[in-house]
Amino acid sequence: MTSLRNANWESTEGGIVARHPPGTDPLAPGEAATIDFTAEGPAQTPDSCSLNGDACSL
């Protein structure tokens, strides 16, 4: 991952961690946060996902 917008993020050993940007309003019910990213290499989909510590699927 080379860049990521609309969220705080950091690169980890196996991927990235994106966080809710501080100072912004919480997500209201039904609201969505869109994160744009660019990455190097061929397109791929992460093989694991977790949100607030709970597994999610992509």
Added chain:
Amino acid sequence: MGRHDGPGGDRRGAHRAEPKNSGTLGNVGQVLGSTVPRRVEPPRLLSVLLVSGVALGLLLFAYSTTQIYLRFNEPPAEQQGAGAVPSPGEEESESPSPQETPDQQTDPGNSSQPGGEGGSPAGLATVSYEVLDSTDSAFSGQITVTNTSRGALADWELVLASPTRR
């Protein structure tokens, strides 16, 4: 031979055998006199305004009630394509729907409920990942975190891991 003056003594010119108020004009006069009031008062302006106001008020009230709708249930959360994730501090005190529970715990290793996160009345959220453009050496995309709960979702943290780090 004296003239007999009975109760109809004032009926000059009428034959004594002729009943009182006889004839066409007499009948018409009786009908009109019995049905038409002697004096018809015009409606007062205050009464007209009062009745009109009440009628208008009722009409507006009836129209305003058409704008009221009741919402007993939240629309079903879209659980297709993206996994549902219970966020920390989830307080679904209501009876959990049986079709949501298995989706939330697709990974047995993460089935334990995390501790509550301060100030976040969380519920369910979905994550979608989409590649929008790609070349041989790079690609770009979009990740969407959607709050499908009934409360606000604050301080979310999304962890994505890939087989090979980029």
